[in-house]
Every structure is written in C-alpha cells, then in structure tokens.
Amino acid sequence: MAQAPGTPPYVVFEAEPQKALDAAMEAARIASPVIDGPDGRTWAALPERIKLHDISDPNRLASRVRQTVTVDDRASLSAYANRYKSGRSIIIADFDALTISARLDWHEHNQGEAFPEPGHNAHAVTLALRPSEEFSRWDEMEGKIHPQADFARFLEENSVDVGTPEAATMIEISRDFEATVGQVYKSAVRLDNGDRKLVFESDTKVQEGVIIPEKFTLSIPIYNGEEPEELTCLFRWRAAGGGGVGLGFQWHRVEYQRRAHFTQIATAASEETGLPVYMGRFS
Numbered sequence: 421m422a423q424a425p426g427t428p429p430y431v432v433f434e435a436e437p438q439k440a441l442d443a444a445m446e447a448a449r450i451a452s453p454v455i456d457g458p459d460g461r462t463w464a465a466l467p468e469r470i471k472l473h474d475i476s477d478p479n480r481l482a483s484r485v486r487q488t489v490t491v492d493d494r495a496s497l498s499a500y501a502n503r504y505k506s507g508r509s510i511i512i513a514d515f516d517a518l519t520i521s522a523r524l525d526w527h528e529h530n531q532g533e534a535f536p537e538p539g540h541n542a543h544a545v546t547l548a549l550r551p552s553e554e555f556s557r558w559d560e561m562e563g564k565i566h567p568q569a570d571f572a573r574f575l576e577e578n579s580v581d582v583g584t585p586e587a588a589t590m591i592e593i594s595r596d597f598e599a600t601v602g603q604v605y606k607s608a609v610r611l612d613n614g615d616r617k618l619v620f621e622s623d624t625k626v627q628e629g630v631i632i633p634e635k636f637t638l639s640i641p642i643y644n645g646e647e648p649e650e651l652t653c654l655f656r657w658r659a660a661g662g663g664g665v666g667l668g669f670q671w672h673r674v675e676y677q678r679r680a681h682f683t684q685i686a687t688a689a690s691e692e693t694g695l696p697v698y699m700g701r702f703s
Contacts, residue, residue: 459483484525485543493547493645494685497522498692500545508539511697513686515679520686521546522695547689549682554581554640558653565658565666572597572667583637583650596630597667603628605665608657618657618665632657635672642674642681649677 454475455463460483461476485504491497501509501522508528513520527539551559558581561574575594579587603620610616614634622628638651652672660666683699690697 484540486540487543489545490548491545492550494520494689494692497545497547498689501689501693501695504543504545505693505695509693509695511686511690511693511695512701513682513697513699514701515682515699516701518549518682519546520549520689522689522693547685549685550644552641552644552646554578554638555642558638558640559671562653562669562671565656565660565668568597568660568664568667569601581638581640583639585633585636590636593630593632596628600628600630601664603664605659616655616657632667636669642678643685646681646685649681651677 453465455465457463460480461474464475489500491500497520501511501524504524505522506524508526509522509524510526511520511522522545523539523541524543524545525540527541528535528537530536557578561571566574572594575590579590579594582590600620603622606619606621608616608618609629611631615631616634617629617631619629632655635652635654638653639648640651641648642651651674653669654672656668656670658666686697686699689695
C-alpha cells in the first residue's frame with residue numbers, strides 16, 4: 421500500500437492473543453500476590469516466573485480445629501466429647517445461661533509436659549438446655565390469678581400432668597368450677613386437712629361447694645429430654661368482681677429443683693466422659 425506524501429511512517433504489529441493473555445494474568449497475580457494456603461501457611465506469588473515464596477510467620481500457632489457444636493441432649497454432648505476429648509479437655513456448666521459446655525482444646529494440665537502452654541479453646545460442644553414443653557406450659561400460668569372458667573379449662577386440658585390428687589380428681593374440680601360460673605361466691609371454709617371449700621350461691625339461693633386442695637403435684641420433666649420430676653404447686657384463689665373467684669397456683673421450691681437437676685445433668689456428663697466439671701462461666 422502506498423504511503424501518502426507528508427505522513428510519517430507507521431508500523432504494523434501482528435496480534436499475539438496468547439502473549440497478551442499471559443501478560444494480563446501475570447499482571448493480575450502481581451497486583452494481588454498474597455495467597456492463603458489450606459494448611460494455614462501464607463504464600464506470595466512474585467516474579468521469577470511467578471514462583472510461590474513461603475512468607476508465613478515462623479511463630480504462628482499450628483493448624484487447629486475451629487468448631488463449635490450445639491446439641492439438644494446430654495447423650496449427644498457426652499458422645500461428641502468422647503470422640504474428640506484429650507487430656508486437656510474440661511466441662512464448664514453455667515446455670516445462668518443453662519449451658520453445659522465441653523471445651524475440648526482447653527489449656528494444658530499443670531502436670532503435663534507442655535504446661536503452661538495456653539489452649540486454643542476453639543473446639544467445643546455445648547448442651548443448651550431448654551425447658552420442657554410441659555414445664556413451659558405450666559410455668560406460663562404460674563404466679564397469676566386467672567378467671568375461673570379459664571383456669572378450670574386449663575386444669576382439664578393438662579390433667580394428665582398431675583400426680584396427686586389423681587388426674588380424675590382434678591378434672592372433677594375443673595368441671596365443678598365450670599358449673600359455678602355465673603354463681604356468686606359466698607364464703608370459704610378451711611377443712612381439717614388444709615383444703616378449702618369455696619361456697620357459691622345461685623339466683624335461686626341454692627348453695628354449691630367446690631373443694632380445692634391446698635396443693636397438688638405435677639410429674640413432668642423440667643428440661644427438654646430429661647426424665648419427669650415431681651413438682652409441688654400451691655393452689656391460690658382470690659375473690660373477684662361480679663361474685664366469682666380468680667384461681668391460680670405458685671411453685672413451691674421449684675427453683676431449688678431446677679438448680680439441683682442442672683447440677684445432676686452436668687455431673688452425669690462428667691461421669692460419662694471422664695472430664696472434670698466446673699460450675700461457673702467464662703469471664
């Protein structure tokens with residue numbers, strides 16, 4: 421092709437796609453040269469035809485397991501801890517948080533050769549205790565005075581949880597209360613055994629009495645997945661407006677049972693795993 425007069429000469433380059441791609445990839449590697457290896461080491465991709473140079477910290481901690489697992493029952497806690505425990509593993513039981521945690525890579529024992537090397541505390545299995553469905557249902561009603569009909573219905577629906585008096589008696593009490601809805605509360609008589617007889621009167625002046633026990637017991641688990649315990653409830657009642665009564669109950673020393681059962685679960689986990697247990701929390 422003839423060059424136009426007065427124009428500078430020009431050069432024609434042949435396209436080399438492979439070289440252009442290689443140059444672009446090399447530039448990308450140099451722009452971001454640091455690579456984290458799967459074994460915890462760090463590498464830098466630098467020139468010298470893009471060799472990897474180990475620039476890891478020589479004082480870094482060794483590669484370790486980083487895993488936290490939450491389980492729903494004691495059997496799972498013990499099984500997991502038995503699979504991964506070592507001589508440094510311990511159990512920490514925190515009642516306030518309702519957690520029992522096996523810390524599998526805790527600090528070295530003070531009798532071990534590596535003491536006082538600190539543990540990573542990065543591998544743990546934790547039992548997060550939850551109230552059972554039955555306990556949650558009764559606990560929601562506890563400490564409150566409820567309308568007569570509502571509490572009677574609750575007793576009948578949950579009578580299967582009652583230990584003493586027997587469920588049939590509680591159903592009978594609940595139905596007696598339902599029968600007196602609309603009648604006027606007149607008086608309460610304390611019986612020799614501590615029970616109370618509440619007397620109601622209808623529009624026709626017919627009186628009807630309902631005997632309520634001083635206390636009753638429940639046979640329900642406190643924590644999900646645990647065996648039932650016998651819990652004591654104190655019956656409560658109060659005269660309400662319109663001539664009726666309000667009904668309810670209060671736990672009797674149940675908090676002590678909750679604490680005792682928590683300690684029992686932690687101790688059982690310690691026995692099943694052979695790990696020492698400490699009652700407390702991290703700070």
